[in-house]
Amino acid sequence: MKANHAETPDSSSAADTFKWIVAFVLLAAAVVGNALLGGSGPNSDFTYYNLNVVARAAGAVVLVVAALGVLATTVKGKAAITFAREARMEVRKVVWPTRQETTQTTFIVLAVSIVMALALWGIDGLMVRLVALVTGV
CATH class of the missing domain: 1.10.287 (Helix Hairpins)
Known part of the structure; x- marks a missing residue:
């Protein structure tokens, strides 16, 4: 430019x-x-x-x-x-990805997002139980 x-x-x-x-x-x-x-x-x-x-x-x-x-x-x-x-x-001048590359990348991002959401949900559940155990609530 x-x-x-x-x-x-x-x-x-x-x-x-x-x-x-x-x-x-x-x-x-x-x-x-x-x-x-x-x-x-x-x-x-x-x-x-x-x-x-x-x-x-x-x-x-x-x-x-x-x-x-x-x-x-x-x-x-x-x-x-x-x-x-x-x-x-x-x-x-940009080289845009093909439809197949875009679809594969989208599914990878979706799968990683689901795995991370489940991992964070599990860690949150463990932390809640640990705090409840320690505080006696």
Whole structure:
């Protein structure tokens, strides 16, 4: 992975701050709009309109995508996108196990877990009996 440590000028940081505020407002609008446009729930007296759930969900998705689009244009957003691309390239290099290897490993883990659970259950039972014997309870 590449390390990018370039300093940004002050005008860029002011623009980024504005973009973060816009994204926050969009996300807040999604949350508040969903609450105000819903017609059921414990706070149904608080709602102004009763909008269809699908329409509310679509509106929230549009606002969240718009907020992510705004954030993608910031310095940190661009860095996150670059990181995601590089991580995707690294995942392509991974040699994944076959179905048979996965199944065998799963059964081994299951068997060891059962054996350990039984061993701990037995040790716990012995310890309870020993404490009861020593304390006379």
